[in-house]
Amino acid sequence: MCGIVGYVGKSRAVPMLLQGLHKLEYRGYDSAGVALPEGGGIEVIKTSGRIDDLEKKVKHYGELSACCGIGHTRWATHGAPSDLNAHPHLSQGGKVAIVHNGIIENYMELREMLRGAGYRITTQTDTEVVAHLFEMNYHGDAVRAMVETVKYLRGSYALAVLSADEPGQIVCTRRDNPLIVGVGEGENMIASDIPAILAVTKNYIVIADGEVVRVDAGGVTVYNSLGETVEKEINTVTWDVSAAEKGGYEHFMIKEIMEQPKAVRDTVQPRIKDGMPALDDCGLSDALFENVRNIHITCCGSALHAGLVGKVVREKLARIPVIAQVASEFRYCDPIIGPDDLCIVISQSGTTADTLAALREAKARGARTVAVVNVVASDAAREADGVLYTWAGPEIAVATTKAYSAQLAAMYLIAVRAGLARGTLSEEAARRCCAEIAALPELIERTLACREDMQYLASLYSNRQSIFFLGRGIDYAAAQEASLKLKEISYIHSEAYAGGELKHGTISLIEDGTLVVALCCDPALLEKSVSNIKSVKARGAKVIMVTSVASFQPDPEICDHLIRIPACAAELSASLSNIPMQLFAYYVGVHRGCDVDKPRNLAKSVTVE
Ligand code: G6P
Secondary structure (H helix, E strand, C coil), rough: CEEEEEEEEECCHHHHHHHHHHHHHHHEEEEEEEEEEEEEEEEEEEEEEHHHHHHHHHHCCCCCCEEEEEEEEEECCCCCCCCCCCCCCCCCCCCCEEEEEECCCHHHHHHHHHHHHHCCCCCCCHHHHHHHHHHHCCCCCCCHHHHHHCCCCEEEEEEEEEEECCEEEEEEEEEECCCEEEECCCEEEECCHHHHHHCCCCCCEEEECCCCCEEEEEEEECCCCCCCCEECCCCCCCCCCCHHCCCCCCCHHHHHHHHHHHHHHHHHHEEECCCCCCCHHHCHHHHHHHCCCCEEEEEEEHHHHHHHHHHHHHHHHCCCHHHHHHHHHCCCCCCCCCCCCEEEECCCCCCHHHHHCCCCCCCCCCCEEEEEEECCCCCCHHCCCEECCCCCCCCCCCCCHHHHHHHHHEEEEEEEHHHHCCCCCCHHHHHHHHHHHHHHHHHHHHHHHHHHHHHHHHHHCCCEEEEEEECCHHHHHHHHHHHHHHHHCCEEEEEECCCCCCCCCHHHHHCCCCEEEEEECHHHHHHHHHHHHHHHHHHEEEEEEEEECCCCCCCCCCCCEEEEEECCCHHCHHHHHHHHHHHHHHHHHCCCCCCCCCCCCCCCCCCCC
16 A cells, blocks of 8 residues: 655665665555655656656656655555546645645545635545645644644544755654654655665664654654654664565565465464463463453454464364454444453554554453564554564565465464463473474475476466365365465455355356365365365366375365375464465466566555555
């Protein structure tokens, strides 16, 4: 979703802004632009399309010497992705340029107010009003103007402003949208995410809601909403810059798929002490598990699918009722949650608007909250009572792979600790589970060897209109993620069904040549799944079967292609069956010529409701 970048320092701003915008491309966007103080005014260059298009446009402007500027990638919400609606937006007087991430909910009211004050609204965006409001409130001090401007705004925003009258500085603020400030030497940057600042520095400050920041070449000053200065902690990026580069791979997605053994190892290793899960410092104490009534898992997209696996495993190992629910529904369904309950939110980015809203709703109702998050110091990490970090490293491809795998590992650790605390798992059983979790990276490594097989199968089936995924129990949870991955990346319609549910309607969609992918990793449910597969095969389906059950010898008549993955405990099998499914989605996408790292209409960080 929209990306903000700003640079002020000793170098020319344009190349710094463009490199920063490239680093934010993964967030998803449909137009881009930059603004620079030039000749006493502000030069705005913007276009619909890609950053490459913006680069071409910038070249026509000749020498742009400003060492300060702001830039933006826009993911259209209000108004089409056009040159006009692209950010930055100029105020009517042309002295203020603004970039915005989020949604100004009361922009219609503000438009009317501004029209009454003589302003002409020229775009369809919700952002334009902020530029005019800022101009109205500007009396020589941009920090003051920002403090006054945000008083008018309802909704969510990260905002950065350039003022022609104070040309060597950027002023920014945020509410419910990510914003960091990179603190360099004689040069500083602002950005929506860390990769955009790495060309200048690894040191950064996380801006909190309501804070206003003045950034110039000499330093960074942070003010609270009353305009008083506040001290901020400086964080340092721990991962190497190369972690956010393709490193010889054709796409980030395949690189991130291949990085999964490390992502899971880095997540699990620090959390297993003396052979047992150690989660006390994450807010997940044994006392909490002993007394908890229900566990709610609420999140979005693939994170929810990790939660669905977590539900199956936790209910099985710890016998605690788990309600896994889409975050955007949770907040509006008057959830039955209170002080006796635990709410776990799962999020790669830690900034997903619906997930944050659900977290706040659970907290407001008195529940304990724990965030399973990949981005250090992100909103979810800071707001939850406890945080269990996944250590997948930066994930750039929009469709998550390695962060999802790390989330699964976190789910298992929580389930085992909960089972131990509740006495549903003996110490010996818990130790055995932990050893199996610790062995997952090596098993994932072995599973990745199916890469060529999946590439071949993708070449056979990439022309399908529709693909179905089947599974029972944990395989059903895994099938839902497999289906989402395929549709995100390849734009093929796909659906996941619980094996037993087929006969209640879906089977009418199966015809000669329809591809059905069946996940069969739970020995206890194998026979039932085979019956379901037989019924689709009898109606002409082509079947790819994925199994971790070494002894299973499927009838060649029902299975056109068999993918064997390493044997493992059924509870952990989603971590392995997931690998061929990600590879299948990736290669189908590549085969169809799709932009697999940046699928159409999708965003990595979804900061609007
Ligand atoms: C977007 C991404 C998905 C992701 C979901 C939740 O839709 O494209 O890959 O699963 O958001 O994101 P989060 O950062 O909260 O895990």
